[in-house]
Amino acid sequence: MxxxxxxxxxxxxxxxxxxxxxxxxxxxxxxxxxxxxxxxxxxxxxxxxHVMLSKGREQGTMTVSGCEDGVCTGSYRPVSVGSTARGRVVLDQSVGVGEGETYTVVVKPGSLDVVRSGPAGFLYAxxxxxxxxxxxxxxxxxxxxxxxxxxxxxxxxxxxxxxxxxxx
Structure with a gap:
């Protein structure tokens, strides 16, 4: 029991x-x-x-001149007011980036780094x-x-x- x-x-x-x-x-x-x-x-x-809050940031296009070691470099042409042209900017290399191609980009403040903008950049981010x-x-x-x-x-x-x- x-x-x-x-x-x-x-x-x-x-x-x-x-x-x-x-x-x-x-x-x-x-x-x-x-x-x-x-x-x-x-x-x-x-x-x-940078892609979503691009108002007030430098926006333009980048023409890729070369890619190596996971980054692509090229020239930057401004589209937004107050943005300045640059001879060399850096974009992280992704699957869709090719030499000789032109992409819309946003410049990260205070640097030469850029990120793709538009729908492709938004989704990639x-x-x-x-x-x-x-x-x-x-x-x-x-x-x-x-x-x-x-x-x-x-x-x-x-x-x-x-x-x-x-x-x-």
């Missing part, structure tokens, strides 16, 4: 521990997913801010967020058990990365 009485008392305690375990897993996985998404936004914002959405979808669907939410995150990330690839 004492063994049965002991089991009856421990059953509610086990239920509470099970609930706390699920709650703890939910909190940890939710935190991991949130950190992945925050890192994706942080990585994207470095370039996206947010590619790190697309990757973060894909990664977070695995955590949300697998770790949290929220399959539909995970699929929505994966679909959004895939759509963003695909749209950037098509636009470039």
């Amino acid at each position: 004492p063994a049965t009485a002991h089991r009856r008392k421990s059953a509610p305690a086990m239920l509470r521990l099970g609930r706390l375990g699920r709650l703890g897993r939910f909190a940890v996985m939710g935190t991991v997913a949130a950190l992945i998404l925050i890192a994706g936004v942080w990585a994207s914002w470095g370039s996206a801010q 947010w590619v790190p967020l697309g990757g973060a959405l894909l990664l977070a979808s695995v955590v949300v669907a697998g770790g949290l058990g929220l399959t539909r939410t995970g699929l929505a995150l994966a679909g959004s990330g895939l759509a963003l990365v695909t749209a950037a690839w098509v636009a470039l």
